[in-house]
Amino acid sequence: MIRYPVVTKGSVIGCTAPSSGVEPSMYKWLREAEARLLERGWQVQFGPTVWQQEKAKSAPARLRADELNVLLRDDRIGLIVPPWGGELLIEILEYLDWEAIPAKWILGFSDLSVLLLAITLRTGIATAHGTNLIDLRGESMDETTAMWLPVLATETGQSIKQSSSERYQRDWENESPSPHVYHLTEETYWRTVGGREARMQGRLLGGCVDVIRHLIGTPYGDVARFRDSHIPGERIIWYLENCELGTTDLRRSLVQMRLAGWFDHCSGILFGRSAVHKPVGGYTEEDVFQELSAELGIPLAYDIDCGHMPPQLTLINGAYAEVEVADGRGSVTQYFKA
Template identity: 65%
Template sequence: MIRYPHLTKAAAIGVTAPSSGVPEELHDLVRLASSRLEKKGFSIVLGETVWTQDKAKSAPAKVRAAEFMEMMQSDQIGLIIPPWGGELLIEVLEYIDFSKIAPKWILGYSDLSVLLLAITLKTGIATAHGTNLIDLRGEYSDETTAKWESVLAANTGEAILQHSSSSYQKEWNHSNPSPCVFHLSERTEWKTVSKTHEKIQGRLLGGCIDVIRHLIGTPYGDLASFQKYISNEPILWYLENCELSTTDLRRSLLQMKLAGWFQNCSGIMFGRSAANEPVDGYTAEDIYQEISEELQIPVIYDIDCGHVPPQITFINGAYAEVEASNGKGWIKQMFKP
């Protein structure tokens, strides 16, 4: 069965950097995001790895793993939010004692999805794919991003509904900051390969495909063993592409397929991506069509997930119902054991 953590404001938020830390010139972003959360009633515990960054990582792998485990085992800390993602989180996995992972929320995306997916697959503890700390530094959060708090405060057995955003951010404009961090200028449109209404149900798993694909064939990507936690219920994948070319995305999806990751799969959702530039006329839409036909499953794409914000908070391990129709969509996540 899946175990769900529960967020209360009595617990502190631990900030640690199991992937990239924050260089000195950006430390004010951490302080600002922390102060915003403190105004909401949370207390903040900042780890040492947050403040350092060298050679594409916050600290050596063993140091990052030790600080993460310390926060996971602290009775004071009820939620861990890393500052952001990075590149080399996978280095820490072999130094984490998964037998000592507590049912405690971890929230993040990008490179953090390696840790999130590994924990859920190995332990059956739900993890949260959504906003990072730095993106909570605004005067307020947009409606989609702000849902992270109510999602993580839900109880086991409850269900929580989230809707597609009305607008998304096409590109960053750091020189002209927005009160809610993002510049939501483009109309959101959820699309389906079938070009008709789609409804999919299943246990959610996913993350940034650039990095979670590297769990394939390792002890941290054992989908067959994970089935014991969900009694062989179908899996509904959500995936987002940060930097892969369309051909690399295709290779990655085929690797997942050949490794058995799409066995007992009820559907796939793909997040918006700025990386979906065609290669020799080969488009992301071509890929979505092909994977839908090969697996005989529905595919929904351009959803609110990943590096083109805002993003819905997806819970790895939760049972979900998703619908998409006429450019709009919604997801109901049930905290089903």
């Protein structure tokens, strides 16, 4: 069984930095995000870790974990949205109070997907892969990003549909943001292995391959236990994105995931857009996708709205989804099925 948190507009957003904090030169972005959220009826409570960054992390692991534990236990906090990702979130997992984690939304992506996936696998509580707090600082939001709230406001037993974006951002231009932060200049086109129409159904799980692969073999990455305990007899749709891995490293990581049983009972895979798909000796990202699809005998779609080339869908770990991809367009309907 999956438990879905409930959030109402106007709740207090808790902002902590379980991975990287923010350098002083970028504090203005946090204040802009806070101001925009206040305009939209939200309050924001920042933890001390948000305002600091040293040696690739906001604070020592124990301190980061303690701050997150406090926000999770605080009934005044309706949801938790960190400023952004980082590099070393995995350090805090052993210090979290796993027995006391409540059904409360945590939203984010990149390194934060380690936390999101671990919570869902360990507890059966749904978590949300989507925008970070920094990216909510715009005067407006594009249609894809703006779905974060309707998705999180979906109640158990209900469903919500998201469609592929019209355009996406190729390059980050943080010093000259558009009214909705992103510069959406490139036409979105969802692709599939073989160019065929793809349909898949199953429970969503996923995140950034660079970091979630390190959960394999730990107490926080037991996909088989999650399947047996929380979604017995059901299939999984994996959504994945690649931030920095070279083509061959991506292939090694996916083979490791397959050998670890993560792709057992998988009905399909979705890959987000990537800016690092450089061939290695003529071996391309498309080759990787074709090989994985053939090995598993399942459909695979890529260049979807997920990851480090925004905008991105709000994808719920644990939700039941129906995905359709055809002629460059796609949709994901999520059912908040217990």
